[in-house]
Amino acid sequence: MSDKSFVVVAAHVGDFVWRAGGAIACHAELGLKPIVVCLSYGAYGESAKLYEDKAMTAAKARDIRREEAENAAKILGAEIHFLGEEDYPLRPTAEMFETTVRLLRKHQPAFMMTHPRVDPSNWDHVETFRFAVEARQVAQAQGRPWGEIAGAPQVYCFEPHQPEICEYVPDTYLDITEVWEQKFAAMQCLKGQVSLWSYYKGVAEKNGNLARRRNFGSALYAESFQRVFPTTMNRLDPV
Template structure:
């Protein structure tokens, strides 16, 4: 069992599902605590199926997305909350960054996951990275005594974007999610507003499983998720 805490921050309510649901499930299965925070619901730009409903409203889409994301998070043992900042464009002001920093100070995550700092096809993902990176730095301060409340520095990783080769994403960590892949599929199936992504990310997990097998020689690995470290990890020995 572990008392490790994981914080996953997405620009939109479904982002964690496609990119990190397996890693979250592995974390909580081992006894860790996981929180998912979305900066927006993706109500305007990423809820296409819901906008096919006649007389649809933004508030109704938000309610639907909150319910979907809550069910998906529960499927992998995490909690879900949203700052509801709006999307396309996502704009994160200083108050929102400070709110995110306060969440980090209270939760004291051992690891933080979010988006890459580049994405030529999505205007909100780099904004989310910038906000999370700044909040994380504000949380830890200069790692000396400070005149404000701080928390220990966390590990900091970005999860795989939809088109990694165009986002400067080079995997440095693979998480074997074979044993929890059914939980990830359950989480993905909860996101009915973006059902078109389910097959893509199921196939991506298979691809990364192949890469993880080549790295380790472990033929038991069938599915994996990829991450890239932003700051180095520290170990006692190699």
């Protein structure tokens, strides 16, 4: 297996599954090592189903969500890191930032994935975008005693829950048909957010339809992404 990797920075433990689970699984099969960084467990704002149990506490919810995410990451073939901050609101610490910069320098990712820069319905996602892009910047800075400097990987923003209010204009569709069952199995690990299983199945089908129309292919399921930085190419037509 190649020692190349990519890094996914997510606000809450479910985000990497709903929005990039297919990308994680298919690139893992291609030999890239997926590194998932979860800034929080989503124990306050993203675990509504769990609180139907009147005995539920935030501490219990964190433990449950961690186990769910570990199971999902295993199915997708990802290494996962939990930075453990509270959510709603998410306020990353200096220690979390250094840990992430060190990970970027250690793994030298081919690309990164995170939330889009605009999301008025979820400021945790906005904070995570800033955190991820700033960590990328600092990972390139000389003088920090945090390991060999990293390169400047492309950052792919994954599709938000309400793209129409997030200035989200996808420029990349990824056919995930071959790994769809894997992604759906990972989604089903997230029992704290059961209501999203059918929703994100619908999103994948919608994107599959759009992907087919773009290249006359056969995609049944796809994920969409928006690049943050320009891409340098030596030809404009697909190779």
